Amino acid sequence: MKIEDHILDILQLYEYAMAIGKSLDYKESCDLFLKLVLKRKNLNAAWILESRDNVLKSTYAIPLGKEIEVEKDEAKSALLDHIDFAQIVSSGNEISTMAPIAIDGGITAIFNLQDGGYLFLYSKKDNLTKKDVLQLEPVISKFTINLKACKAFKEQEQLLNNLEVQNKELSDYAHMVSHDLKSPLRSIDSLATWLKEDYDAKLDDKGKESLGLIRSSVDKMDALINGILEYSTIGKNKVEVYDVDTNKLIDDISESLHVPSHFSIIKRNLPVIRGDKYRLQQLFQNLITNALNYNDKEKGIIEIGVQEKNHFWQFYVKDNGKGIEKKYFDKIFNTFEKLENNLESTGIGLSIAKKIVDIYGGNIWLTSKVSEGTTFFFTIKK
The missing domain is CATH 3.30.450.40 (GAF domain)
Incomplete structure (x- = not known):
């Protein structure tokens, strides 16, 4: 050739x-x-x-x-x-x-x-x-x-398209259900308020207690609905990244939560990081709220600190509360999971925290000893 x-x-x-x-x-x-x-x-x-x-x-x-x-x-x-x-x-x-x-x-x-x-x-x-x-x-x-x-x-x-459609349907469903549920809740709360105001003199202690329980249950249901809405909407909007002073962020959260007087919140040299203030506030607030709700000590202590790594910040939220058994370490991040019947808890806060950490490409985990306290760790990429 x-x-x-x-x-x-x-x-x-x-x-x-x-x-x-x-x-x-x-x-x-x-x-x-x-x-x-x-x-x-x-x-x-x-x-x-x-x-x-x-x-x-x-x-x-x-x-x-x-x-x-x-x-x-x-x-x-x-x-x-x-x-x-x-x-x-x-x-x-x-x-x-x-x-x-x-x-x-x-x-x-x-x-x-x-x-x-x-x-x-x-x-x-x-x-x-x-x-x-x-x-x-x-x-x-x-x-x-x-x-x-x-x-x-x-x-x-095709899978991503199907997931996108399903996520939109779930989000729309969550908004629709929340609207349909909140309307009768407002009616129940208003009715309980009117009964207390109009018949306060005629109600005995048992009746007043019952009305208080009704309003407390309404507040709990309202908090649960809000939690479901928050969970369903996290990640729907684009993550904006800008400087966030986490030291000031914790101060703002402490004021909004009205931390009881027997609790001390200690901050350890918290940095300015790149992130979205709204999502970071949700993340820290849910971890701090969890520490407040599950503490049986006369003097509650919540310590918030950070370690700087090569490519990420490793934060921790430490408390001296009831602690968690090791067998529940993974379970508590599931939606609606609660380890005890706490009226202040909706069972969705830690799942929201995990979802936010996932959005930032980080990890969340914990260490704990029963009766001594719990430390939650999470990472945020720099």
Whole structure:
């Protein structure tokens, strides 16, 4: 063979290889590669059949032609199943039943694309040779990998679209339910208030206590609904990043929570970090609230500090409260999980904290000793 022919073959292989992998769309990837092969090899048609539930279905064809959907019977199995990589066959009746265009003589090269099905290259002029098949082997192998990537991308894209739709439906449902629930709650609270004001002199201590329990239950239900709404909306909006003074943030949280007088909140050199003030406030507030609600000591202590690591801040919120048994360490981050029947708790605060930490690409964990206290750790990327 002349040196010019060798160079031409190499250039042709390079051209084929460059046409593969430019797109993750299945049809576009097939177009880029197979149209080029047909043009360079002077072929008449190319198509791909995939076997699904013992039925051969066309997933791509050029020219488009008819859609193929035929049973993979014994004759077709005998033709296709033993092909290791490629085989050239006469374009007889069996090929005609699997072709999207009318076949009139010629030959067909069939390539096994593994899980991607079978690629058929058809030539009317019998101008496909074993040399052509050998030349195409490396690029067909690359093409097979590209098709797998296209399918994986399509499945992932479909999954993400489904998740997006489901998340929107859940969010809309949460807002709708919260509205429908809050309306009767307001009515109950108003009615209890009117009863206390209008019949205060006539109510005995038991009646006043009952009305107090009603209003307390309404407040608890209202807090639970707000918690569900917060949880469902976290992550819906884009995370804005700017400087946040966590030292001042803790001061603001302490004022808003009206920390009882027997509690001390100690801050340890808290830094200015990059983040979203609203989400960071939710994160710290839920951890501090948890420390307040589960403390049985005469003098409650909550310590908040940080360690600076190479690529992240590692914060901790430490208390001297009741402590948590190790078997519950993972469970408490689940939505609506409570370790005891505390009227002040909704069972959603720690799940909100975890979700916020997840948004920031960090981790949250704890150490604890029963009757001695608990320390929650979480990381925020710098």
